[in-house]
Amino acid sequence: MNTLPQNRFKCIFPARSVNESFARMAASAFVAQLDPRVDELADLKTAVSEAVTNVIVHAYAGTEIPPEERVVILCGELREGRLAVFSVKDRGKGIENIKQAREPLFTTSAAEERSGMGFTVMETFTDKIKVTSRPGKGTSVRLYKRFSE
Numbered sequence: 001m002n003t004l005p006q007n008r009f010k011c012i013f014p015a016r017s018v019n020e021s022f023a024r025m026a027a028s029a030f031v032a033q034l035d036p037r038v039d040e041l042a043d044l045k046t047a048v049s050e051a052v053t054n055v056i057v058h059a060y061a062g063t064e065i066p067p068e069e070r071v072v073i074l075c076g077e078l079r080e081g082r083l084a085v086f087s088v089k090d091r092g093k094g095i096e097n098i099k100q101a102r103e104p105l106f107t108t109s110a111a112e113e114r115s116g117m118g119f120t121v122m123e124t125f126t127d128k129i130k131v132t133s134r135p136g137k138g139t140s141v142r143l144y145k146r147f148s149e
């Protein structure tokens with residue numbers, strides 16, 4: 001079986017909120033080659049945006065990681081059957097309990113008025129998400145979205 005992606009990209013940028021819109025636009029520009037439906041494109045951007053926002057808000061908070069190492073690693077792949085796979089990775093503190101983190105309304109930032117709905121939004125607006133994390137090493141969120149013909 002040939003699992004090589006038909007196309008792919010990788011970019012690394014500082015985990016700063018000024019880069020949220022960059023990430024949305026990068027994801028959007030990458031899937032433009034599929035000529036996606038407007039609603040599906042909007043869903044993808046929303047999901048990518050939640051994952052990137054999580055890196056910006058949570059991944060490095062309370063750590064001693066120096067600013068220049070606080071990065072978002074965004075990768076995209078196009079696979080057969082109009083399947084787009086994005087990964088949003090960080091080298092931050094990681095998530096101790098992924099199952100709990102993915103539950104609707106779970107947040108460690110209630111004081112900052114976060115609603116704990118980011119992972120739920122990512123699940124809702126994609127076909128599948130996969131979260132892996134190593135405490136002290138970082139987190140990877142993979143978003144799978146198949147675009148209709």
Ligand SMILES: Nc1ncnc2c1ncn2[C@@H]1O[C@H](COP(=O)(O)OP(=O)(O)OP(=O)(O)O)[C@@H](O)[C@H]1O
Pocket residue numbers: 050054055057058059060090092093094095101102106107108109114115116117118119120139
């Ligand atoms: N990249 C990450 N690194 C470390 N912790 C994370 C990361 N992403 C998510 N988390 C943890 O998972 C929790 C749940 O994330 P989720 O996006 O669902 O909610 P939230 O970010 O707290 O709130 P909202 O997304 O609604 O603003 C977060 O509160 C945080 O503790």
Ligand SMILES: [Mg+2]
Pocket residue numbers: 050053054117118119
């Ligand atoms: Mg969030």
